[in-house]
Each structure stands twice: as structure tokens, then as C-alpha cells.
Amino acid sequence: MHKQKNNVAIPRSDKVFYAVVNVIMIIILGVVLVPIVNIIASSFSSGEAVVSGRVFLWPVDFSVEGYKALFASDKILTGYANTIFYTFVGTIVNIIMTMLAAYPLSRPDFAARNVLMGLFTFTMMFSGGIIPNYLLMMNLGLLDTRFSLIISGAISVYNMIIARTYFATNIPAGLREAGMIDGCSDFRFFAQIALPLSKPIIAVLVLFYAVSHWNSYFNAYLYLSSQEKFPLQLVMREILISFKVDGDMITTGEELVQRQNIADLLKYSLIVAASLPVWCFYPFVQKYFVQGIMIGSIKG
Amino acid sequence: MKSKTVLKPPARSFAGRIKRELERNGQLYVMIILPVIYIIIFAYYPMYGLQIAFRKFNPALGIMGSPWAGMQHFRRFFNSPQFGNVIVNTLVLSFYNLAAGVPIPIILALGLNAMRNKILKKTVQMATYLPHFISSVVMVGMLIQMFSPRVGMFGNLYSLMTGQLMQDINASPKAFVHMYVWSGIWQNMGWSSIIYLAALSNVDSEQTEAALIDGTTRLQRVWYIDFPAIVPTAVILLIMNAGQMMNVGVEKVLLMQNNLNISTSEVISTYSYKAGLSAGGGDFSYGTAIGMFNSVINLILLVVVNGISKRVSDTSLW
Numbered sequence: 001m002h003k004q005k006n007n008v009a010i011p012r013s014d015k016v017f018y019a020v021v022n023v024i025m026i027i028i029l030g031v032v033l034v035p036i037v038n039i040i041a042s043s044f045s046s047g048e049a050v051v052s053g054r055v056f057l058w059p060v061d062f063s064v065e066g067y068k069a070l071f072a073s074d075k076i077l078t079g080y081a082n083t084i085f086y087t088f089v090g091t092i093v094n095i096i097m098t099m100l101a102a103y104p105l106s107r108p109d110f111a112a113r114n115v116l117m118g119l120f121t122f123t124m125m126f127s128g129g130i131i132p133n134y135l136l137m138m139n140l141g142l143l144d145t146r147f148s149l150i151i152s153g154a155i156s157v158y159n160m161i162i163a164r165t166y167f168a169t170n171i172p173a174g175l176r177e178a179g180m181i182d183g184c185s186d187f188r189f190f191a192q193i194a195l196p197l198s199k200p201i202i203a204v205l206v207l208f209y210a211v212s213h214w215n216s217y218f219n220a221y222l223y224l225s226s227q228e229k230f231p232l233q234l235v236m237r238e239i240l241i242s243f244k245v246d247g248d249m250i251t252t253g254e255e256l257v258q259r260q261n262i263a264d265l266l267k268y269s270l271i272v273a274a275s276l277p278v279w280c281f282y283p284f285v286q287k288y289f290v291q292g293i294m295i296g297s298i299k300g
Numbered sequence: 301m302k303s304k305t306v307l308k309p310p311a312r313s314f315a316g317r318i319k320r321e322l323e324r325n326g327q328l329y330v331m332i333i334l335p336v337i338y339i340i341i342f343a344y345y346p347m348y349g350l351q352i353a354f355r356k357f358n359p360a361l362g363i364m365g366s367p368w369a370g371m372q373h374f375r376r377f378f379n380s381p382q383f384g385n386v387i388v389n390t391l392v393l394s395f396y397n398l399a400a401g402v403p404i405p406i407i408l409a410l411g412l413n414a415m416r417n418k419i420l421k422k423t424v425q426m427a428t429y430l431p432h433f434i435s436s437v438v439m440v441g442m443l444i445q446m447f448s449p450r451v452g453m454f455g456n457l458y459s460l461m462t463g464q465l466m467q468d469i470n471a472s473p474k475a476f477v478h479m480y481v482w483s484g485i486w487q488n489m490g491w492s493s494i495i496y497l498a499a500l501s502n503v504d505s506e507q508t509e510a511a512l513i514d515g516t517t518r519l520q521r522v523w524y525i526d527f528p529a530i531v532p533t534a535v536i537l538l539i540m541n542a543g544q545m546m547n548v549g550v551e552k553v554l555l556m557q558n559n560l561n562i563s564t565s566e567v568i569s570t571y572s573y574k575a576g577l578s579a580g581g582g583d584f585s586y587g588t589a590i591g592m593f594n595s596v597i598n599l600i601l602l603v604v605v606n607g608i609s610k611r612v613s614d615t616s617l618w
Contacts (some may be wrong), residue, residue: 136342296595
């Protein structure tokens with residue numbers, strides 16, 4: 001007895017096709033997840049187990065030694081605090097600047113629209129490059145200031161275009177006209193009608209900007225020189241990549257081995273701890289990111 | 301258009317039109333003034349600063365005060381022993397990146413789109429988007445840890461299977477290119493597939509139904525219906541990537557670079573950065589000249605590829 005479903009019965013050749021696709025997808029799933037799971041499992045293992053290579057996908061000799069060492073390091077905690085500051089303040093500045101540019105550029109009756117749009121989009125194709133930017137920061141006296149990380153990249157033209165497209169397609173022209181008849185100024189319309197209507201796109205942009213602040217190291221690497229201003233990524237760069245382990249981590253004798261083990265373990269814990277905030281939010285906000293890409297792909 | 305012009309008041313002088321625009325839209329100008337000032341200072345002023353590539357820049361004299369040097373810095377770059385090496389490394393890395401990085405997200409998107417098991421589909425999507433949000437420092441840190449011959453997962457698997465210690469891949473000039481490209485694909489294949497999935501969701505369902513009636517297999521529908529649907533998107537992305545071709549990301553390369561793999565990992569952007577800003581006082585003008593050479597080539601590539609695409613396929617950025 002056959003159940004009558006909406007879809008047509010699947011021919012044999014297609015069954016093979018679907019099976020092959022599923023197998024390929026499961027392989028891809030494995031390739032993506034195994035490294036991540038290995039890092040997380042290692043971070044919760046003992047230093048000795050990590051160094052002797054016994055950890056694969058599940059913690060061995062479960063321990064939180066790595067995390068303890070992590071949170072005992074002033075350097076890392078300062079980095080964390082700095083990153084939270086840069087992400088928070090930087091994102092607020094980003095959103096203000098982006099919205100201020102996007103709204104006027106979304107208005108078809110704005111005479112300077114095409115000229116200004118050209119001014120913005122040209123910067124996506126051509127830029128002065130690293131050294132002239134560095135000289136600018138130097139001339140403005142912003143080298144080694146926290147402000148330099150907030151102000152550099154205060155507006156992403158790509159994100160601005162996303163916001164502009166959203167304004168242009170989601171705020172009905174009739175609404176603006178009705179407002180005009182009632183004597184509503186552009187300021188008021190923007191603040192009290194356009195912005196509240198664009199909450200979804202603001203959420204997307206907050207995520208885009210916040211993640212990029214959280215993950216960036218290069219501007220800090222260029223502009224900052226004092227350790228106490230370093231964001232987490234720059235601190236991590238020293239520990240993970242330049243193999244710089246704090247002097248106090250290595251002492252003599254028997255302890256040396258143990259401390260070296262913990263230094264190795266710490267790297268895994270650091271990777272997890274630095275990525276965790278993003279990974280935690282990710283499942284809940286994934287659809288907003290995707291939405292952002294979709295809006296961005298509409299040719300404005 | 302024409303009916304609108306009839307409604308407009310009689311033509312005024314230029315100043316009159318500006319006045320009228322400011323009366324109507326003045327507040328819009330107030331809103332946008334801050335971003336415009338910002339972009340002029342932080343994007344256009346550095347472009348103006350590019351002229352130090354043609355000067356002998358001295359910080360004490362400033363950009364305008366420094367003496368002209370003509371093409372001296374460019375000649376120095378073209379004649380330097382590094383020149384050939386750096387160009388070749390850049391091209392190899394970007395072509396490889398393009399050749400491997402473009403098809404894989406397309407295949408992933410076609411596969412995802414053809415899946416019947418929705419739970420598995422969602423799981424794969426969720427998992428493959430995730431690595432996009434890993435920072436370059438963490439990514440390179442993961443590579444170093446996992447491929448470490450002694451403590452890393454892959455090093456250990458290698459030892460387990462062969463009984464020998466794996467050679468240190470992070471220090472190998474040959475492995476650098478593969479590590480760079482494939483870690484990039486690992487990070488971005490899911491994220492890049494989103495845009496193709498969007499294109500696939502617009503496939504005309506009548507076409508699919510007609511093909512079903514004709515008794516096509518699913519594989520045939522992927523090839524004759526789904527694939528053509530994403531070609532325009534792929535072309536646009538290819539043009540955009542071509543414009544970035546020489547712009548191999550300085551951030552990640554710089555992190556992966558070490559003294560042992562420098563023979564393949566030195567690309568134009570890292571070389572420019574080091575020549576200009578390296579510790580111990582780099583030469584600002586020289587570094588800028590190299591960076592400018594890079595930007596100009598990128599711009600030319602973008603324009604040329606866009607032009608070709610416009611003629612061949614009617615798909616273009618502008």
C-alpha cells in the first residue's frame with residue numbers, strides 16, 4: 001500500500017543522486033566540525049593529555065587548567081576589557097554614521113544623491129592604502145590612542161549600501177509624503193519614523209560591525225604601541241603566533257614541564273574563549289546575517 | 301519622466317535651483333555632512349597622500365614640502381631582487397584562491413538546494429556558516445596548533461599512521477599556499493554559498509515542473525536549470541574578485557608568515573607594508589609606491605574584467 005503524498009514518487013536514479021548528495025554533505029559537515037570540536041575538546045583536557053596528543057574529539061582527563069591560567073593573566077583580561085570597549089563604542093559610532101549617510105542617499109528627491117553615492121562607492125574600488133592612512137593618523141596625533149581604533153573604519157560603504165537599499169525598499173514613499181503634508185521635518189521623519197521602521201536592518205548592521213570589531217587586529221597592530229590598550233586579538237597574536245609565553249610561566253625543574261604543558265593548553269583555551277561570544281550569539285542571530293547578505297545582493 | 305518636467309516650475313538660475321534644493325532638502329544635507337567629511341578625511345585625504353610615492357617624503361617637511369623624486373621609488377621596486385618573486389607569489393596565491401574558492405561554494409549551494417532532508421540541510425548550513433566568524437588570528441592560531449607535529453591533531457594522526465613525525469607544515473614554503481587557500485575555503489565556503497542559494501530560490505518553478513513532466517532526473521535539473529540560474533551571480537562575484545586579485549589579504553598572510561616560508565609567502569601587500577612601516581624606520585615613500593602600484597593594477601583589472609563581462613554576458617557592475 002502506497003501512501004499518497006503530494007510529491008511524485010522518486011525514481012531510482014534520483015534516489016542514488018540524493019544519497020550521494022547526502023554523503024557529500026555529511027563529509028563537508030565533518031570537515032567543518034572536526035577542527036572546531038578538537039579545539040574545544042583540547043581546551044577542556046589536561047595539559048599533559050594535550051601535549052601527548054591523546055585528545056581527539058572528546059576531552060581527556062577533563063580539566064579547566066587552561067581557563068584558570070587564562071583568567072589569571074592580566075594581559076588577557078585587559079585585552080578582553082579593551083575589546084569589549086572597542087566593540088561597544090565602535091559599533092555605536094558605526095551605526096550612527098551609517099544611518100546618517102544611508103537615509104539621505106535613499107531619497108530619490110535628494111539632488112546630491114548621485115554625486116555623493118559616487119564619492120562613497122569609489123572608495124570601495126580604490127584606496128590610499130596602509131601607509132598614507134598611517135601618516136594621516138600620525139598627522140592627526142592619533143597614534144597609540146584608543147580613539148584611532150574607533151575612528152578608523154567608522155563607516156563601511158558596503159554596509160551603508162545595505163542600509164540604503166533597505167530604506168529605499170521598505171519605507172513607502174507615501175509615508176514620507178503624508179508626513180510632509182503634516183509638516184513633519186526630515187529630522188523628525190528620520191528619527192521617529194524611518195529609524196523605528198528599520199529595526200531589522202539595524203540589528204543586521206550591529207552584528208556585522210560588532211563581529212568585525214571583535215575580530216580585527218590589524219589596525220591595532222598598526223596604530224597602537226602600549227600594551228594596556230591592546231585588544232584581545234592582538235594579545236592573542238603574541239601568544240598564539242609569535243610564541244611569546246610570559247616569563248613567569250617558565251620556572252625551573254620539574255615544574256618546567258608542567259608549565260610548558262599549561263602554556264600549550266592555554267592556547268586552546270584562548271582560542272575558545274576568544275571565539276565563544278561570537279559562537280554563542282551565532283545560532284540565534286544567524287538568520288539576520290543571512291538576511292543582510294540577501295539585502296546586500298540586491299543591486300542598488 | 302516627461303509628465304514630471306511639465307509640473308516643474310520654470311527653469312531658474314543655478315543659484316536659484318540650489319536655493320530651492322536647500323529649502324526643500326536642507327536637513328538631508330545636515331544629516332549627511334558628518335559621513336561626507338569623514339570619508340573625505342579618512343578615504344580621500346590618504347589618496348591625496350599617495351603623492352608621496354613620487355616624492356622623497358620627510359615627515360618634518362610634510363607631504364607638500366617634501367622634494368619630488370619622480371618615478372625613482374617605482375624604478376627601485378621594479379629593479380629590486382624581490383620584485384619578480386613578490387609578483388609571482390601574489391599571482392599564484394590569488395589565482396589558486398580564485399580557482400578553488402569560486403567553484404566550491406557553488407557546488408555546496410547546488411547540493412544544499414537539491415537536498416530533501418531538511419534537517420540535515422539546516423545542520424550543514426548552520427555549521428558551514430560558522431567558521432566565517434572566526435578571526436584571522438584565531439584561524440592562524442588554529443592552523444599552528446593543529447598542524448604542530450608534536451601536539452597538534454593532524455601531527456598526531458600522521459604519527460599514528462606512519463610512525464614518523466610529520467614535517468612542520470607551518471614552516472614549509474611549499475605548504476604555505478595550500479594552507480592559505482584551503483583554510484580560507486574552510487572558513488568561507490558556507491558563507492559564500494548564501495548568495496548562490498538566494499539566486500537558486502528564484503528559479504522559476506514552472507521550469508522545474510515542465511522538466512519533471514519531461515521525465516528528467518534530478519541531476520539533469522541541477523545541471524540544466526539550477527546551474528544556469530546562478531551563473532549571473534557567479535559572474536558578478538568573479539568581477540568583484542578580479543578587482544581584488546592582487547589584493548591578497550595582508551592580515552592573514554602576515555600572520556602566517558615566518559622566516560622559513562617567506563620565499564612563497566611574501567606578497568605585494570606584505571612587502572609594501574614592511575618596506576614602509578617595518579620596525580627600524582621604513583621608507584614611507586617606497587612602501588607607498590609599492591602599495592600604489594598594487595591598487596592601480598587592481599583598479600585596471602576591475603575595469604577590464606567588467607568590460608569583458610559586459611560584452612560577453614551582459615552582466616556588469618556598472
